[in-house]
Amino acid sequence: MVGMGQKDAYVGDEAQSKREAPLNPKANREKMTQIIGRTTGIVLDSGDGVSHTVPIYEGYALPHAILRLDLAGRDLTDSLMKILTERGYMFTTTAEREIVRDMKEKLAYVALDYEQELETSKSSSSVEKNYELPDGQVITIGAERFRCPEVLFQPSLIGMEAAVVAPPCSPGIADRMSKEITALAPSSMKIKVVAPPERKYSVWIGGSILASLSTFQQMWISKGEYDESGPSIVHRKCF
Known part of the structure; x- marks a missing residue:
């Protein structure tokens, strides 16, 4: 609090x-310096069970404008467990859920253009990755990598009506959020999404x-x- x-x-x-990474460009350092001093913006936070968007103005949260959505990391794990059955992989127990969660955190990513990525996955194996299970068995997943986090932007994929309000830690989330928000915001408004690696x-x-x-x-x-x-x-x- x-x-x-x-x-x-x-x-x-x-x-x-x-x-920062070795050989970090000066432009990146300057942009980071600009961001550090800001006290106004919107914090998008997605945990295991719930997501929130919190507007901040001059260091103060605006409680009346905070939004909550009961869609977060746990739902993405459930979604991945479900779509993995299409490849014949069954994960049902609590221990197996943890395996799927680890798989999600290591391999899932957010597609900048979902439909285009879906078409690419049908004609190419470039999105396929291998994952080694605790017993040494190696399984392969492809489109599931980006289909899983897509429910954040299309909740209807898992039967939800509301739009998501917060991002997880999946790679590609900053670019996708920037694209989605820019499409909604006035053309005169400059949108900058910051997704630090330690978020x-x-x-x-x-x-x-x-x-x-x-x-x-x-x-x-x-x-x-x-x-x-x-x-x-x-x-x-x-x-």
């Missing part, structure tokens, strides 16, 4: 350390930074405060 008091004291004041741990990283700030200490809930006000103290300290 984000503390309510002294917003200006902790938004943008924390020290940050960023990773799987963004919640932990952000919480760690926030909790380490000296200005955040006043936002802790002490036992004395809890004894005096009860559970409702959380509403005055956090939002």
Whole structure:
């Protein structure tokens, strides 16, 4: 949660350390420097069971505009388990679900143009990849790699009506999100999608930074405060 008091004291004041690849171009460094200082944007977050989109304005979340969708990583795993049966691969137990989840995280990707990618997969084996199961057996998957995360953009593929609001960690998600949002936004609006490689741990990283700030200490809930006000103290300290 984000503390309510002294917003200006902790938004943008924390020290940050960023990773980069060897020989990272100067242009990439400059773009990263620009992004670090921004305090307005939209956070798209997709976990295991739920997805959220959270608008941020000048460091503040806008609760009235937050959207939630019960479609996330677990549903993608279920979808992959289902479409793998088309190749004759059956995964049904809890342990086998974990195998499929690992397969999804290692091999799935988001197609920039789904229909075109589908046609390519029918005429070429370029999208096929091998995956070694724990028992040493090797299986091959192809179009399933991008059909799985496509449900984020076409929930109707698994019987859902609503459109997705948040991305997972699949490769290609930034380009696809940029394409989809650009098509919806006014032509005068510049769209920039940022998908840092460490986004799987963004919640932990952000919480760690926030909790380490000296200005955040006043936002802790002490036992004395809890004894005096009860559970409702959380509403005055956090939002």
